[in-house]
Amino acid sequence: MEDLIMLDHKFVRKNIELVKKAVADKKESVNLDNFLKLEQERRLLLAQADALKHERNVVSKEISRLKRSKQDASDKISEMKRTGEKIKELDMDRRRVDEEIDEILRWTPNIPHESVPVGKDESDNVVIREWGDKPNFDFQPKPHWEIGERLGIMDFSAASKIAGSGFILTKGAGARLERALINFFLDTHTADHGYTEIYPPCLANEQSMFGTGQLPKLKDDMYCLEGDKLFLIPTGETPITNIHRDEILSVDRLPIFYTALTPCFRRESGASGKDTRGMARVHQFNKVEMVKFVRPENSWDELERLVANAEILLKKLGLPYRVVKLCTGDLSFAGAICFDLEIWSSGVKRYLEVSSCSNFVDFQARRANIRFRPNPKAKPQFVHTLNGSGLALPRTVIGIIENYQLEDGRVAVPEPLQPYMGGLKIIE
RNA sequence: GGAGAGAUGACCGAGCGGCUGAAGGUGCACGAUUGGAAAUCGUGUGUAGGGUUUAUAGCUCUACCGAGGGUUCGAAUCCCUCUCUCUCCGCCA
Secondary structure (H helix, E strand, C coil): CCCCCCCCHHHHHHCHHHHHHHHHHCCCCCCHHHHHHHHHHHHHHHHHHHHHHHHHHHHHHHHHHHHHCCCCCHHHHHHHHHHHHHHHHHHHHHHHHHHHHHHHHHCCCCCCCCCCCCCCCHHHCEEEEEECCCCCCCCCCCCHHHHHHHHCCECHHHHHHHCCCCCCCECCHHHHHHHHHHHHHHHHHHHHCCCEEECCCCEEEHHHHHHHCCCCCCHHHCCEEHHHCEEECCCCHHHHHHHHCCEEEEHHHCCEEEEEEEEEECCCHHHCCCCCCCCCCCCEEEEEEEEEEECHHHHHHHHHHHHHHHHHHHHHHCCCEEEEECCCCCCCCCCCEEEEEEEEECCCCEEEEEEEEEECCCHHHHHHCEEEECCCCCCCEECEEEEEEEEEHHHHHHHHHHHCECCCCCEECCHHHHHHHCCCCEEC
16 A cells, blocks of 8 residues: 555645645644645656656667677666666655655545534534424433442443443443344344445554544544554444445445444543543443445435434434534544534433534545446546444433433333333333 | 465456566457347457646556565566465364
8 A cells, every 4th residue: 555545646736725724624734835845846756767767668678689689788787777776766755755745645634515614613513403302301310320320230330440430331221222222223224224234343454544534643542452553443434434445346336335333442532521420421332333335426415314314213212312513623534524413311411422424525435545437438436435323322322311211210211122122111 | 373375457367587567268348240139259448646738638658466675777577574365283262
């Protein structure tokens, strides 16, 4: 993979103002003026080296001809020896410049879609729509950790004994509730929405992490096995999207829809002190992810359907939620646009993000080199990739426990989950 | 973990210092044949970067035979390192 493609050179060069704006709006810091300078230098070095290589190719053929007819070629050989050294120098210079350019491009984020509101952080996100009513209790609703510990279905002290703070342990009906949700989600996506279920590796190498855009920016947010150069995946998006890395997909295979349950590992290093109680923000959690590979012209429609595929789960579960469009400052490095689904949870009295649905357009496809051929004669083109959670588990569990809690501390099981819980209607 | 074999274009597979951007086949596209199809025959068919250009057209140059480095006037071919795959042995859920 010597030639990793981020945003491509030409595009950045020709759309420098657009890229600069994206960098500023996403609050990244990338020196794009330096890019222009280096890019120019690169082209110059390349032209010089190419000219010399051309000469070498021509003369080498001549040497071969002379030798075959038993003629002397020694002055041509010594001339080419010098040319070879010159080429080596130019190539080395160019490689140095390439490395600097790539470093800049590696840190250049995807360009937000024009419809994305410019804003500094989550306070500038825009609520698109809301669904369902927040439950009305005639008692004081409790947070999930109180309910969970009293019912004996969550054990936070055991989890921290085993691994440390920020880890969770569920048991009995609590563990089963999560498993029920997982099955409900996967069954719905595979049976109703046309996704193929995958179970991928949950460790991934550097290249995969780069492909989906976690590297280089999020290096410190991930768990890394130094000795093996592997990362624990922070999301299922990483292994699933990388299934087709470095492939040219035949057009009749598109669109491809995958869904997968994976654990997600996050160091949450910048988040200490936030949501420390309970299971709203933890180092390891399960998530069912949906990933799509589509033709570019379809990706906006596919995004709408992706969001709908996640929303239907919340509707079926009867969890009140809102759909939020992220502003530029809250949008991920790789995203062109992103809708978050946030459920209202009565105990913590907050909206909790349970899904993020993004269109990456061709950004991940470039980095991971995932292409398709629109027709047999056409040049390969980058696909568009999308992904969204459907859904993140611990927070959905929170929503159910807190919104379905009863005054006596028991918890009702939403109807669609009951078959997955062996008919259980109430957790007590 | 030990021993061996291998990695070549969309795919399969030859080549093992110059005449190879790469034989042959499959697939695909176009054409011929057919009432239509199959079969057959013919032609074509890689990717990326630079230059030129209104152009992702054309022309031209360069690079690419797992990745990185080296030897050489010249490397798919020789040498070194790494990664991955397969076979056998050992070990283990």
